[in-house]
Amino acid sequence: MPDFGSLFSINANNMKASTIRELLKLTQKPDIISFAGGLPAPEVFPVEDLRAAANVIFDTKAKQALQYGTTEGDDGLREELIKFEQKQGVELKKENLLVVSASQQALDIVAKLFLDPGDYVIAGRPTYLGALQAIQSYSAKVLGIPFSEAQDGFDMDALRKRHAEAVAGGKKIKYIYVIPDFQNPAGFCWSLEKRKALLEFAYETGLPILEDSPYREIRFLGEAIPSIYQLDQRGANKGVVINLKTFSKILVPGARMGWIMADPAVISKCVVAKQAMDLCTNVFTQMWIAEYMRTGKLDAVIRSTRELYKVKRNHMVEALERYMPKRADIRWTRPEGGLFLWLTLPESIDTDRLLLKAIEKKVAFVAGSGFYADEPEHNSMRMNFSYPSLEQIEEGVKRLGLAVKEAIDESERR
Ligand SMILES: Cc1ncc(COP(=O)(O)O)c(C=O)c1O
Known part of the structure; x- marks a missing residue:
């Protein structure tokens, strides 16, 4: 060895x-x-329906599906994603979207874009381990923020205090990482008030919010609360939120397929970062998932x-x-x-x-x-x-x- x-x-x-x-x-x-x-x-x-969708691709578009694709993602899939998000009240254009090899790649792309060794990311205590790994792999650190007693988001006083202390101590904070919908590991869900407060904090401090939403669609009780990405769109629309979505929990994780939604300027940077990783997301899988989405069976x-x-x-x-x-x-x-x-x-x-x-x-x-x-x-x-x-x-x-x-x-x- x-x-x-x-x-x-x-x-x-x-x-x-x-x-x-x-x-x-x-x-x-x-x-x-x-x-x-x-x-x-x-x-x-949905094994049989996925098999049928794969057969359609092999029968009708095999050569395209087996070829390289663009880094941004397959046009057909991006059209389906725009419709999917629109049903939930999120307005998107293709330039707001980047198809990725599931959210874990997106966590790596964002870390790669923002983090220099010694930088800090604000994140919850506790938070998703894979996000910690992505941050640590760029030699950056986490400024941990406790959740409120009500478990409805960060303890905002603690956030302000820790942020102010860190800045005064010369620490360079680059973004805020949150999982507002049924967080991994604890299952916490952020209230509307806390989502709005975090967005205000991001506007005040100029920090981007990385909103990771793999579980957003898996709400089995209560009413959906707008994502922070949506709140920004509905309000000041400053484009400070980068929202990550994935097929892993709403369809199948083996497809390794997800998408980033963000301001076009951020997406363009992500595209360059992704190019160095894998040139493009698996083309066959993108076309296969798009075909499956066109059947209308995902809902x-x-x-x-x-x-x-x-x-x-x-x-x-x-x-x-x-x-x-x-x-x-x-x-x-x-x-x-x-x-x-x-x-x-x-x-x-x-x-x-x-x-x-x-x-x-x-x-x-x-x-x-x-x-x-x-x-x-x-x-x-x-x-x-x-x-x-x-x-x-x-x-x-x-x-x-x-x-x-x-x-x-x-x-x-x-
Ligand atoms: C909060 C969170 N983000 C991202 C991921 C990564 O998911 P995937 O890469 O399968 O989309 C997971 C997986 O469990 C997760 O819990």
């Missing part, structure tokens, strides 16, 4: 293998009930996804009520959408250690500590409800309840 350690770049040396993704491998053994992954439910993948898939996740989420919440020890310091979120809920345990319980005990009982979750860029909280965990079956949810929560009870008994004996 060659020793390239001293030759790797500073950025490469700052890239961290995700301990969570490493641990996930452990939890994928067949006899373990896993709440650890973030996989959508394969039951709702029905999204509806059945919402219905299924609502049933699974309710089942998990009810199982937690049944099997978790009843104490005021054991709480969980009741998300109105998305794929995850967030369980908080007594402060004496370290969920990194609890995971080992849980794995012995053949149940797994993701310990919360991995979702913090700094000073992690150790007594929380993320639980996925989209992938396991109802029976697995029931049995897995039962095993987890037992593991939690044992851990509490042990900590009280200590």
Whole structure:
């Protein structure tokens, strides 16, 4: 094995293998009930309709689909995306759109565009691990902002305070990263007031907002709240919001297909950044997804996804009520959408250690500590409800309840 350690770049040396993704491998053994992954439910993948759409492409446009394409994305797909967004009240032109190899690539593109080593990104405590990895891979850091007690967005006083201190201390902040709809990991959803307040803060400070919305369409309870991108469009339209969307949670993640919506000047920069990564997004897949969208069946898939996740989420919440020890310091979120809920345990319980005990009982979750860029909280965990079956949810929560009870008994004996 060659020793390239001293030759790797500073950025490469700052890239961290995700301990969570490493641990996930452990939890994928067949006899373990896993709440650890973030996989959508394969039951709702429209396999036959996708097969038919792929056949249409092979039968009618094969040569074009197998050729290089433009970096901006396939025209047919961008037309479908414009219609899709229009139905949700978002007005777009093609120059506001860049097709990407799903949101993770978009997170990398934005980080590449804005971040120099030592720069800062404002992000929630906790936040999506993949965004942290993208930021760290450009040798940048995160200024973590706690959420409000009501879990309806950032604690805005803390945001202002931390921002002012950072600026006074000479830190260079480049953008604000948020997931306002059913955040990964905790399932929090930002209120309209908090979205507006963050937009005002962005206008005041001149900072862009990177709004990551993979779960936006997966709302199974309550009313949709305008995205921050939409609020900007409806108001001052200053173009400070970069909005990321993906097919991963509304159709199939294996397509690796998503889109960025932003001001044309930002899109042009993103195009150049993307060119160095992969020239263009997979052309066949773009044409295939566009063909599928033209059938008009995507809305029905999204509806059945919402219905299924609502049933699974309710089942998990009810199982937690049944099997978790009843104490005021054991709480969980009741998300109105998305794929995850967030369980908080007594402060004496370290969920990194609890995971080992849980794995012995053949149940797994993701310990919360991995979702913090700094000073992690150790007594929380993320639980996925989209992938396991109802029976697995029931049995897995039962095993987890037992593991939690044992851990509490042990900590009280200590
Ligand atoms: C908040 C968030 N952003 C981005 C992604 C990446 O999604 P993809 O690259 O599949 O679009 C995920 C995946 O789980 C996520 O939770």
